[in-house]
Amino acid sequence: MKLRDFLIGVATGLAAAVIVKEASEKVSPYVPAGQVLENIKKEFKKDSPIDGSWIFMKTDNFSNGIMTIPVYRGGISRLHEGEMQTFEFAADARSGVVVELQEV
Template sequence: MSWKKFAAGVGAGVAVTVLAKQQMDRSDLGLSAEKALKLVKKQASEMGTLEGSWVHMVTEKFETDNLVYNVYRGGVTLADEDGKIVAYDFNVDASTGTILSLEKQ
């Protein structure tokens, strides 16, 4: 085996290791804003017809019951059975996807 083939093998191994580490670091971040919004929309659709939605793309600190969470904040608008439009604000835990609050405005 020549040293060129050996060096190419080592280089490929290092490259794969770096790529795998980057992917694992990304997965540690938890949920994306889009996925958080999708979870809320699925849950909210049980309360009425979804008319609109929005979400902040960066996480914020949210404190409830003396616990601090990194959350995505956003809102949804729903039409109830009478056709009345109702707005809700939400906070979703960015790590787990748990809806921490859903408040009628």
């Protein structure tokens, strides 16, 4: 095998990988809802055990008065110091960052 043929193969493989990556991001630019929930649960577990959790799999629009972003909405319940606490959250669907958290 010639070096030239090998380098053409490597270049073709890299180009195909870039094209597939770009196409997959255009199809679904959002972080999976399950992964977002798992990350939020992991942070809550650092403080106390979780009793229950939920997340809507479809995105919703969240506006802070300046901009509107797609978010996943969900909730966490936990037993903290003998008292049940329930939180609802909104997490950015593109990055998974919590943009709103309130105790209900």
